[in-house]
Structure formats: C-alpha cells, structure tokens
Amino acid sequence: MQFNELGLAEPIMKALASKNYVTPTPIQQKAIPVLLEGKDLCGIAQTGTGKTAAFALPSLDYFARNPRVTPVKGCRMLVLAPTRELAAQIAQSFRDYGRFLKLSVETVFGGVPIGKQIRALSVGVDVVVATPGRLLDLIDQRALTLKDVEIFVLDEADQMMDMGFIHPLKRVAKMLPADRQNLFFSATMPKEIEALAAQFLNNPVKVSVAPQSTTAERVDQQMYFVNQGEKQALLHLVLQSEEIDRALIFTRTKHGADRVVRFLEGAGIDAFAIHGNKSQGQRTTALQAFRQGKVKLLVATDIAARGIDVSGVSHVINFEIPNVAEQYVHRIGRTARAGADGIAISFVADDERPYLKAIEKTTRVKLEVTPLPENFMDAVRALPKPAAPKKGPSQSPQQQARRADGQRKYQDGQRQQRGTPDRAHRPEGDAPAKRPFNRRRSGGGGVGAHKGAVQRTGAPR
Template sequence: MSFTNLGLSEPLLKAIKEQGYDTPTPIQQKAIPVVIEGKDVLAAAQTGTGKTAGFTLPLLEKLSRTQPNMQKKQIRALVLTPTRELAAQVAESIKTYGKHLPYTSTVIFGGVGINPQLAAIRKGVDIVIATPGRLLDIAGQKGIDFSALECLILDEADRMLDMGFIHDIKKLMKLMPQKRQTLLFSATFSPEIKTLAEGLLNDPVLVEVARQNETADQIKQVIHFVDKRRKRELLSQLIKVKKWKQVLVFTRTKHGANKLTKELEESGISAAAIHGNKSQGARTKALAAFKANEIRVLVATDIAARGIDIDQLPHVVNYELPNVPEDYVHRIGRTGRAGQSGEAVSLVCIDEHELLKNIEKFIKFEIPKVDIPAFRPDPNIKAEPIQNGRGGGKGRGKSGGNSRNKPRSSGSRDGTVSNNRNKNRNRNKSQGLNK
C-alpha cells in the first residue's frame, strides 16, 4: 500500500515524499483513514512504528478541509504529551509534514519562559502541542481559548498516567467542548488506558497492530550479568572494543546519570546527561549534540524514553533496569526505529534479578544472556534493596524553571521511575481509573 491510497492531499504527499517515505507503516495504514473520517480512535502500537505520523498526517488533512473564522486565542487542535522532549518531537513532525500547508503551530512546556508562549497563542495558532501542567498555567491566565477545538490528541497516554498527570488532564477536559474528535495513542494497552478511553472517547475505533507488550522484532536484546561496582568499567569496554559511535544509556536516577556521565568523560568517552534537573536549554543542547554525533553517549533517565526520536540510533544500554516493566519496552524502543535494526544491552547486577524476571514475564520473552568471562559476577555478593529516592538521594536540586509540566505524583519530578508509582496506581484505582 502507498500513502496515495490513504486519502491524503497533494501537499502532504509531497512532504512525505521529501522525507523519503513511500510506504506507510501498519499503524499508519489503519489509523490515518479512520482519523480522516472523523472518528475517535484508541490506538496502540509498539514504540518506533510511526505513531506520530499516524496522527499528525490525518490531523493536517482534516484541518485542510475546512477554513473556519478563528477568534483571538482560539485553537483548532491540541496534542498533549507527557514530556518536553516528546512535545518538541511532535512539533517537529507537524512542521515537517505541514510545510506545504498554511497552518501555524506552537509548542508549550515548562522549564522556559511562559510569556513568549502566551504571545504566540495571542498571535494566533491552529495547533498547540503541550505538556499538561504548563497548558493549565496558560489556561489559568485565560491565555488560550478551547471553544473552537476540533481535535484533541493524547500521545503516550500510558506514560501520562504513570507520571501522575491524570488530575491535570481531567481539569483540561472541563475546559474543552464536548463535541470534538479525540484520539488516544499509546505504546501499550493497559486496563487503566482502556478505562481512561471510556471517559474521553465516543464510540472509538480500536487500532492495534502488535501484541500487547511486544517488543520490536528488529531489536536484538541481550543481558550481561555483572557486579554493580563494575558496570561502568564494562560499559566503557563495550563502547570502546565494539566501536560504538552513538549510545543511549538509561540510569534509574538523575544523580546516577550525572555520576556516570562524569566517569565516562574521565575514561575518554564523550558524554552528556539529560534529566529533569537540567534546564530546558541544557537538555535541548545535549540532545542536539547527540543527534549530530558530537558526543558519543547520552545518559538519560526515563524522562527521555518517549522523547528521543533518532531513526538510526544503533545502541541502547540499560545501565540499570527500570522498576516498571513497561519502561523497558519504551527504553529499548529508542533503537530499531523506522524499520532499522538496533541493539539493546542490559547490564544486570544481583540486585536486579527480580526486575529482570518481571520484565521477561511482561514481554513474554526470555532475553538472551551473554557471559563475559572477565566480568563474571562475584557469587559471594548478596542482593541488596534498590534505592529509589528523588535524584538518587542527593536532593531535589533545581527543576530547570516552571515545574508545572512535571507530575503531581509522589514519584520523581521528571518522571524517573520510583517505588511511589505503585502508590499512584493504587490511588488511581480509588479515583475510578480502573474497573
């Protein structure tokens, strides 16, 4: 099937061709015609399969078919995302595919000044891409008018629930017209997501192109068992011996990301960290340098798991396993994107064996274990509880500006995994998010 068969107009087809694409992915084949028809959609596909284009293309097509008279501060479409990086990624997609259409868009998130964002909306925009907290700030200042909203899109909705954004989402829903098209896209389907959809969507079309919790086939997964104190040494050796040029490494805490970045730099490997305690400018600079291959390693907390989109990123490393199995899927989904192959390596110490067991149960796949003789774990070391304080127990630090785009939950402020996530889920159940 070609994009020409999906009901897209010539300006969009031209932009798609300029990006070098001619065949839509399965999620795009199923979602685009349904969205253009104006139906509500509940869509799930494994990460890296083209979900963003799956809603940006039909959104732009729908907007092109009508030309309403818009008043000051009114918008036609809203995309909500859980993180700043993902908001920027979606905004770039809309800019790329809408380059031959007369539409304006702006991206809104915390960590930067609010006044330029208010000014952009006053000037007039068709599409807003935003994180929930900062958008609430702007709505509270009467800086945006939702009365003409035609389409609402929740991207990575499961992540927004995990990060505790449900209260912000509910507040925003009260400001929006009942008559609208709503699309809910997610990398995983969970009972919580389906329950949320029941309250937001009207007779939605279910679009699912992969088994629940499935990881992409093109990602080669491997486990190396190693003592915790030797992880950095093993990581450095893998990077140098295998000549890895571009590696995304996930740590559990912000302090851990900073510490590992410093150690890699000291060992002669260029690296930068990206997490919630970094200013938005620092985060943007680090991500841009990584994409441009100016640095070899980007060390990130889970805030980056949904916001880094590099078509040919070859390697992802779980320096520490995530506490929540779903996050493993999102982390490794940063590689193997757009049909490319990728490798996901996890360095697992004795403390993380239970986490590994839970991940393999979740993805229904036993990840291959590769023994590295020089780094075999010491059998005399006993497992210890994993510590999950904010920022690795080193204090909260500065959040990089307005914190309203960060979760209201009792977990980490930047979405880093913590034991408090289960508390959030239990609290969600009491608020009717679960059956």
Template sequence: MTFQSLGLSRAVLDALAHKNYDTPTPIQLQSIPPLLEGRDLLGIAQTGTGKTAAFMLPSIDRLVKANIRRKPMRCRMLVLAPTRELASQIADSARAYAKYTKLNVATVFGGTPIARNRRDTAAGVDILVATPGRLMDLIEQRCMSLADLEILVLDEADQMLDLGFIHTLRKIVAMLPVDRQSLFFSATMPRDIKELADKFLTDPAEVRVTPVSSTAERVEQYVTFINQAEKQALLTLFFQKNDVERALVFTRTKHGADRVVKLLATNGIAANAIHGNKSQPQREKALAAFRAGTVKILVATDIAARGIDVPGVSHVLNFELPNVAEQYVHRIGRTARAGKDGIAYAFCADDERAYLRGIEKLTRQSIPVVPLPENFQAESERIRNSRVGPIPAERPDRPRQEQGPRRPRATHAAKPAGDARARPGGQQRRGGRPGGGGRGGPQRAGGQR
C-alpha cells in the same frame, strides 16, 4: 498500499513526497481512513510505530477542509504530550506535514519562558502541541481557551499517568467542547487511562499495533550479571573496547544519570545526560550533539527518553533495569530503526533479577547471558587507577518541588562589601550545593543560595 490510496489531499501528499515517505505503516493504514471520516480513535501502539503521522496527516486535511479562521488565544487542534522532547518532536513533524498549507504550529511546555508562550498563542493557533502542566498555566492566566477546539489528541497517555498528570487531564477534558474529534494513543491501557478514554471518546475506531510485549525483531539482546558497584567499570570497559555509532544508556534516577556521565568523563569518555532536572537549553544542546554524532553517548532516564527519536542508535545499554517491564521494551525500541540492526545490553545486579524475570515473562523470551569479560577484575582495577579526575561524591536525588523557595535577588545597594556570593549587576548564584550556603555563609532550606 501507498499514501495516495488513503484519500489524503495533494498538499499532504506533496509534503510526504518531500520527506520521501511513500509506504504507510500498519497504524497509519488502519488510522487514517476512519480519522478522515471524522471518527474518534483509540490506538494502542508503542513508540516508533508511526503514530505521529497516523494522527497528524488526516487532522491537517480536516483542518484545511473546514477552513475555519483561528481566533485569538484559541487553538483548533490540541496535541497533549508527556514530555518536552516528545512535544517538540511532534511539532516538528506537524510543520513538515503542513508545509504546503497555511496552518501554523506552536508549542508550549515547561522550561521555556511563559511570556514567549503567551506571545506565540496570542493571535491564535491552528495546531498547538503542549504538555499538560504548561497548558493549564496558560488557561489559568486566561491566555488560552479550548472553547473552539476541533481536534484533541492525547499521546503517550500511559506515560502521562506515570508522571502524575491524570488530574490535570481530567480538568482539561472538562473544558472541551462536546462537538469535537478525539484521538487517544497509549502503549498500555491501565484502568485509570481506560476510564479517561471512556470519558472523552465516542464510539471510537480501535487500532492495536505492535503490542507492548513485542520487542524489535532486529535487536540482539544480552544480559550480564554483575554487582551494582562494578557496573561503572563494566560500562567504561564496554566503551573502551567497542566501536559505538551512537549509544543510549538508561538509568532509573536523574542523579544516577549525572553520576554515570561524570565517571565516564574521568576516564576520558565523553557523554551527556538528559533528565527532568536539566534546563530546556541543556536538554536541547545534549540532543543536538547526540544527533550530530559529536557526542556519541547519551545517558537518560525513562521519562526524558520519551520522544527521543534519533536515527543511527546502534546500542542501548540498560545500566539499571527498569522496575516496570514495559519500559524495557520502550528502551530497546530506540535502536534497530529504519531497517537497521541494533544491540541491547542489560547489566543486572542481584536485586534486579526479579525485574529481569518480569521482562522475560512480558516479552516471552529468554535473554542470552553474556559472562563478564576475561580478566574483568584486573581491567576494573586498571580503570579505577587510570581516572583523570576525582570521583564525584554521591548525593541522593531530591525532587524539585521539595526545594526551598529562592531568595529574592539582592539589589546592588544591598550587597555588603566583600560578600563572596555577590555577582556583578546584583545577580546571585542559584542552585547551590545541597545543605550549604557560600563559603562560610549560612545554611538555607533546600540548599538555595
């Protein structure tokens, strides 16, 4: 079947033709007809199955057909996403699909100035893509109302649960009008998510595509058993010996991602990290360099990786195995897209063997074991001796909410002469070294200077 056979409008079909899309994916085939009829939808599908077009194409048609004028500080369609990257990606797709309509699209998420969010939504929005936390900020400041919402989409609901958004989602659902269309997508269906779905879906059509236990058919998977302390040397050796188009490296923690990047850099290998402690400009810059191929290695945590849809990822390396087996499926699904082949390697330490067993049980396949390279110990010693910079000291991760309050900026007049922390214009350095002030300066709670 083609998109023309699904009953979509000419404006949407022209936008699809502009992007050279002609054949719908299974989830699009199953979702678009009932959504055009106005039914609610419960979709079980993992990343990369074409979910965004599945809910955005019929929603654009319904919004255009309804021809309701947007009102100030209100939105007609709300898409909730767990991460900034996914929200940005959905918004980009919405703009492309609405190219030949008069619908406008806006995003609101953390890491951007809330004043800008207020300006972007002040005159009203047809399609608003948001993360739950920033949306609640706008609602509590009385800068956004959901009273006239026509369509609600909840994407990656299981990931929102993992991020602790469940209470915020319940608050948002309580603000919604009864007369609306609701769409719910999740890769898995834990009890809390199922209960939430039951609260805001009415007689939904159900679509199940690509169960989470399946892995990309064109991905070659391998695992190497190795001590945790030797993983960095193995990773460095891998990039020195292999020609990589683009590689995603996954760690379990934010600090782990930063440490991998720093240690690769000491051996002359360029990489960027993306995780929750990075500012929005830093995340966007890292993704742009990865997409452009100027930096071929991106080190990410699972949270930040949701929404990364970059073509041409040739390798996925699990520097650390995820402790949730489903995350492994999401990770390796970042490669072997658009008909291309891909390779996924896992580095498995002794304390991760239980995670590996869980992954193999979920995927119902045994991952082939690749031994350590020949002369690995000698190569590892060579890598340690060839470092071009110091090894960064390891520091434990500390959640952002545990950091102490920032000290108010000092005025120019209040700065004592010779203060090592003083900055031109009365500004102060932020985010100092944990546990210490400036050179010779006093300590402050949370490490803020």
C-alpha cells in the same frame, strides 16, 4: 497501500513527496482512513512505528478542507505529550507535513518566560502541542482556552500515567468541548489506561499493530549479572568491545545519570546527560550533539525513553533496568528503527532481579545471559576516578552562583513565612505549579515564568 491511495489533500501529498514518503507504515494504514472519516480512535503501537504521522496527516487534511479563522486565545487542535522532547518532535512533524498549508503551530513546554508564551498564543493558533503542566499554567492565567478545540490527541498515554499526569489529564478532559474528534495513542494498554481512554473517547475504533508490550524483533537482547558497584567498570569494557555508532545509556535516577557521565569523562569518554533537572538549553544542546553524531553516548532517564527520535542508535544500554516493565519496551524501542538492527544490553544487580522477572513476563522474551569478561576484576580495580561536576553550558559560573544564591534566599523566606519544611521535589516533566509559589516567583507566572515555554513555529513553509 500507498499514500496516494488514501485520498489526502494535494498540499499534504506534495509535502510527503518532498520527503520521498511513498508507503505508509502499518499503524498509518489502519489509522488514517478511520480518522479521515472523523471517528474517534484508540491506537496501540510501539514507539518508532510512525504514530505521529498517523494522526498528523488526517488532521492536516481536515484543516486543508475546513479553513477557519483561529480563535482568539484558543486553538483548533490540541496535542498532549509527556515530555518536552516529544512535544518538539511532534510539532516539527506538523510543520514538515503542513509546509504547504497556511497553519500556525505552537509548542508549549519548559524553557522560556511565560510572558513570551502568552503573547504567542494571544492571537490564537491552529495547533498547540503541549505538556500538561505548562498547558494548565496558561489556562489558569486565562491565556488559553480549550473551548474551540476540534481535534484532541493524547499521545503516549501510558507514559503520562507513569509520570503522574492523571489528575492534570482529568482537568483537561473537563475543559474540552463535547463536539470534537479524539485520538488516543499508547504503546501499552493496561486497565488503568483503558479507564483513562474512556474519559476522552466516544465509541472509538481500536487499531493495533503489535501485541501489547512486545519488543522489537530486530533487537538482540543481552544481559549481565553484576554487582551494583561494579557496573561502571563493566560499562567501560562494553563500550570498548562493541562497535557503537550511537548508544543511549539509561539510568533510573537523575543523579545516577550525572554520575555515569562523570565516570565516563574521568576515563576520557565524551558523553552528555539528559533528564528533568537539566535546563531546556542543556537538553536541546545534548540532543542536537547526539543527533548530529558529535557525541556518541547520551545518558538518560526514562523521561527521554519516548521523546528521542534519533536514527542510527545502534545500542541501548540499561545501566539500571527499569522498575516498571513497560519502560523496558520503550527504552529498547530507541534502537532497531526504520528497518535497522539493534542491540540492547542490560546490567542486572541482585536487587534488580525482581524487575528482570517482571520484564521477561511482560515481554515474553528470555534475555540472553552473557558472562562477565575475563579481565573484569582488573577493570574494576583500574576504574578511573569520576570527573568533577562541571557547570552547565547554558549559564556562566557567575550566573549559576547568583541563581543558586537567589533560590536559597527565596526558599528560606518561604519557610519562615509559612512555617513549613521545604516544598516537595517536583517530579520530572512539567507538572502544574502551585499558585502561591507562582506569584512569589514571577509576578503571577510561577514556575511557569522561569521554566515554562512556547516555541513559535509559525505558519508552515
């Protein structure tokens, strides 16, 4: 099957031709005909299989054949994604595939003041791609309504569950109109995800292009048993011995990611970290440098496991293996994309052996054990000291000092006023903000005012 056999509208075919897209991927071949008929769909496919085009192309076809005025403070299509990076990636795909259609596309996630976002959405848009928390901040401020949504997409549903978005998703489900088309995509389908799907889907067609939780066939999976305190030395040796085009290095925590970067910089090795504590400017800068090949190493937490679509990633290194087995699938799915081969290397400490056992059970793959290098202990003794923490590129040292001082004063004032301890640390992602915090912080916009964002993509060219 080829794209010209699917019956897509001429402007979409023109956009596909400009990108030299001829043959749809398996998930696209199965999903697009179903969605063109207006049916609900539950799709199971690994990352990197073309899921975005599988729902973007038939949705754009619907808009091309059913032009309407955009609803004020509303949207015709809503796409929910777990991370900012994935939301931006999806929106860019809509802009590329719909470049010859007169459609507006908005991305809603952390990064700019909420006032800019409210203004951008006030006239209504065709497609909103959002993270759940930022979306609910807008709805709570009556800047956006979902009553006019005709197509709803929940992408990376299992990642949404892992990041604690179950309650925001249930809220969104109650706000959507009954008469709509629903598209539900997930790389894995445990019972919890099936229960979530039942809240959104109406007699869906189920499509799957791979057994659940399988790993990419073209990924050479290796592992080392190593003490936790010696992993940094092993990482240096692996980086010296491997021919690396681009490598993603995964840690379980934000602090761990920053620590790995400082050790690499101490050894004169350039690397960036990307995680939920980084500003949107820092995350964008790091991702662009990695995508353009200016830096070969990107150290990330699992927030980036599905939000990074970068070709040419030759290696995935699990500096710390995930404590959720399915995350391993998503991590190594960042390599061996578009028909290429890839290498996944995992460092396993003694306390991580239960995680390894769960991964091998879930993936049905026995990881190959690689012995430590002969000069390993010499490398441990010669490990350079980590570089000192440096200020982020998005702010000057003076700006960062003023902001930190302001945050301390604000938090002290809040504790004195409420008589309560520090507010719980907010999880990675864009979880909804608490209203009292919002009003104090930004006159009603809340965390949304200084962390929320909309990127105006405008009508596709």
